[in-house]
Amino acid sequence: MGPRFPEEQKIPNRFDLIVVGAGSGGYAAARTARDLGASVALVDDGPLGGLCILRGCMPSKTLIATGDLLHQIHNAGELAVEVGTPHLDYRALAERKRTLVRGWADYRVAGIETFPLFQGPAHFESRTTLRVGDEVLYAPRFVVATGSSVAPAAVPGLAEAGFIDSDAALDLEAPPQSLIVLGGGYVGSELGQFFHRAGVPTTMVLRAQHLLSGEDHDVGIGLTEYLREEGIRIETSAQTRRVSVRADGMKVVHYVQDGEEREVAAHEIFYALGRVPNVDGLGLENAGVDFHALTGIAVDDTLRTSNPDVYAVGDVTGTFPLVHVAIQQGEIAGRNAATGARERADYRLTKTHTIFTDPQVAVVGETERELEAAGIEYLQATYPFNDHGKAVALGRTKGFVKMMASPDDGRILGAAILGPEASDLIEPLIVAMAYGATVQDYARIPHLHPTLVEILTYPAEEIAERLRAAAVPLAVAK
Ligand SMILES: Cc1cc2nc3c(=O)[nH]c(=O)nc-3n(C[C@H](O)[C@H](O)[C@H](O)COP(=O)(O)OP(=O)(O)OC[C@H]3O[C@@H](n4cnc5c(N)ncnc54)[C@H](O)[C@@H]3O)c2cc1C
Numbered sequence: 001m002g003p004r005f006p007e008e009q010k011i012p013n014r015f016d017l018i019v020v021g022a023g024s025g026g027y028a029a030a031r032t033a034r035d036l037g038a039s040v041a042l043v044d045d046g047p048l049g050g051l052c053i054l055r056g057c058m059p060s061k062t063l064i065a066t067g068d069l070l071h072q073i074h075n076a077g078e079l080a081v082e083v084g085t086p087h088l089d090y091r092a093l094a095e096r097k098r099t100l101v102r103g104w105a106d107y108r109v110a111g112i113e114t115f116p117l118f119q120g121p122a123h124f125e126s127r128t129t130l131r132v133g134d135e136v137l138y139a140p141r142f143v144v145a146t147g148s149s150v151a152p153a154a155v156p157g158l159a160e161a162g163f164i165d166s167d168a169a170l171d172l173e174a175p176p177q178s179l180i181v182l183g184g185g186y187v188g189s190e191l192g193q194f195f196h197r198a199g200v201p202t203t204m205v206l207r208a209q210h211l212l213s214g215e216d217h218d219v220g221i222g223l224t225e226y227l228r229e230e231g232i233r234i235e236t237s238a239q240t241r242r243v244s245v246r247a248d249g250m251k252v253v254h255y256v257q258d259g260e261e262r263e264v265a266a267h268e269i270f271y272a273l274g275r276v277p278n279v280d281g282l283g284l285e286n287a288g289v290d291f292h293a294l295t296g297i298a299v300d301d302t303l304r305t306s307n308p309d310v311y312a313v314g315d316v317t318g319t320f321p322l323v324h325v326a327i328q329q330g331e332i333a334g335r336n337a338a339t340g341a342r343e344r345a346d347y348r349l350t351k352t353h354t355i356f357t358d359p360q361v362a363v364v365g366e367t368e369r370e371l372e373a374a375g376i377e378y379l380q381a382t383y384p385f386n387d388h389g390k391a392v393a394l395g396r397t398k399g400f401v402k403m404m405a406s407p408d409d410g411r412i413l414g415a416a417i418l419g420p421e422a423s424d425l426i427e428p429l430i431v432a433m434a435y436g437a438t439v440q441d442y443a444r445i446p447h448l449h450p451t452l453v454e455i456l457t458y459p460a461e462e463i464a465e466r467l468r469a470a471a472v473p474l475a476v477a478k
Pocket of ligand 1: 020021022023024025026043044045046047048049050051052053055056057058060120121122145146147148166187278281282313314315316320321322323324326356
C-alpha cells in the first residue's frame with residue numbers, strides 16, 4: 001500500500017504519517033516511512049535530540065568513562081605503574097560532557113530538520129487530527145514516540161528535603177560532598193559507582209536483595225559484592241520510609257531493615273527509582289488509543305495501539321526501555337504504517353541488554369530465571385574471569401560468563417556476562433543466537449588468542465562435551 005491520500009498532498013499540513021516525538025524511536029520510524037515514499041512530519045516539544053543523547057546513554061557513559069579511568073589510575077600499581085593521586089577537574093568533565101552532547105545533538109537535529117517539523121506539545125483532537133500550538137495537522141496514520149520522564153518522587157519528605165534525579169545528576173557542575181542513591185536499578189548502579197569513583201562517599205539503599213533485581217541472582221549478587229569491595233556502602237532489603245533534614249542541613253534517609261529502623265545521612269540524595277511514560281496531555285483518548293499512566297500505551301507485536309492506525313514505539317510503550325529496542329520498534333512501525341504491512345517485533349534477541357557498571361553486565365536471550373519460570377529445560381556452564389589468562393594479564397579478573405543451552409541439541413538459549421567489557425564481549429553471542437547456533441558450533445569456530453572474548457568458548461565447550469558424553473551410550477545402544 002502506498003501513501004493513502006496522494007491526491008491530497010497539496011493541502012497544508014496533511015501528511016501520510018505524523019510521528020509524535022523525535023527521539024530514537026520516533027526518528028527511526030520517520031526515516032523508515034519516508035524511505036518507503038510516505039510524506040512524514042515530525043512533532044516534538046523539545047529540546048530536540050532525544051533522551052539517549054541529551055539525558056541518557058551518552059552523557060552517562062561520558063561521565064562513567066572518566067570514573068573508570070580514575071579507578072584504573074588508582075589501581076595502576078597492580079600493573080607495576082606508580083602514579084601520584086589523580087585529581088578530578090569536575091568542571092572540565094562537565095564541560096567535556098556538554099561539548100560532546102552538543103555535537104551528538106547537533107547531528108541528530110540536522111537529521112530531524114530534514115522533515116517538516118512542528119515544535120510544541122502535541123494533542124490529538126480526533127483520530128486523524130493533531131494540534132500543535134496554533135497548527136492543526138492531518139494524517140491517516142500516526143506513530144507516538146514520546147518517551148518517558150523521571151518518575152515523581154514517592155517518598156515522604158523527599159520533595160521537601162530536595163534531591164537530584166538522573167537529569168540533574170548528569171548536569172552537576174560539582175560533585176556532591178556525599179551521596180545516598182535510592183534504588184538499585186541500572187541508572188542508580190551506573191551513576192552511583194561513577195560518583196563513588198569521582199571521590200563522593202556513596203551509600204545505596206535498595207528494597208531488593210541485590211542490585212539489578214531483575215537479573216539472575218548470581219549476576220546481581222556478584223555485582224553487589226564487587227561494588228561493596230570497592231567501598232560503596234550498599235544497604236539491601238531496605239524499605240525506605242521517609243526523608244528528613246537534620247539541623248546541620250544533612251539529608252537523612254530513614255529505612256527499615258531486618259525489622260529495625262535505621263538511617264543514613266548525606267549531603268545529597270539521588271532518586272533513581274524509575275521512569276514513567278509520557279502520555280499526559282497527548283489527548284490519546286480522542287484518538288481511541290488505550291493507555292495507562294504507569295505502563296504506557298499498550299501495543300501488539302506489530303506496534304499497533306488499540307486504534308490500528310496509531311502505532312507507538314519506545315519508552316512510551318513500557319516494553320524494554322532501551323535505545324536499540326526503540327529503534328527496532330520505530331523501524332517496524334515505520335514500515336507497517338507506510339505500507340500497511342503487519343511485520344512483527346521479535347524481542348528474543350532485541351531484549352539483549354547491558355549495564356555499564358564495572359564490571360559490566362551483558363545479557364542475551366533468556367536468563368536462567370526466565371527459563372525456569374517458563375519450565376524450559378537447559379544445560380548451564382560458567383567460567384570465571386580469574387581463571388582466564390588474558391583477563392589475569394590485564395588485571396581484570398572480576399566476574400564470570402555463563403551460557404545456557406538446550407539439552408536436546410545444544411542450541412544456545414541465553415548467556416550472561418558479569419565482567420570486563422561485557423557490553424562488547426556479548427556481541428558474538430548475539431550473532432551466534434541470531435543464526436540459531438549451538439554450543440557445538442560456537443566451540444568449533446576459530447577464536448583469536450589471547451583475547452578476553454575467547455572466554456566464551458569455555459562454557460560452550462563444557463556444554464558440548466556434556467552433550468557428547470550423554471550421546472555416547474545412546475549411540476552404543478543403537
Ligand atoms: C541515565 C540514563 C541512561 C541510559 N543509558 C542507556 C544505555 O546505556 N543504553 C540504552 O540502550 N538505553 C539507555 N537509556 C534508556 C534510553 O535513553 C531510552 O530507552 C531511549 O532514549 C528512549 O527513546 P524514545 O524514542 O522512546 O524516547 P525519547 O528519546 O525520550 O524521545 C521522546 C521525544 O518525544 C518528545 N515529546 C515528549 N512528549 C511530547 C509531547 N507531548 N509532544 C511532543 N513531543 C513530545 C520529547 O521531547 C522527546 O524528544 C538510559 C536512560 C537514562 C535515563
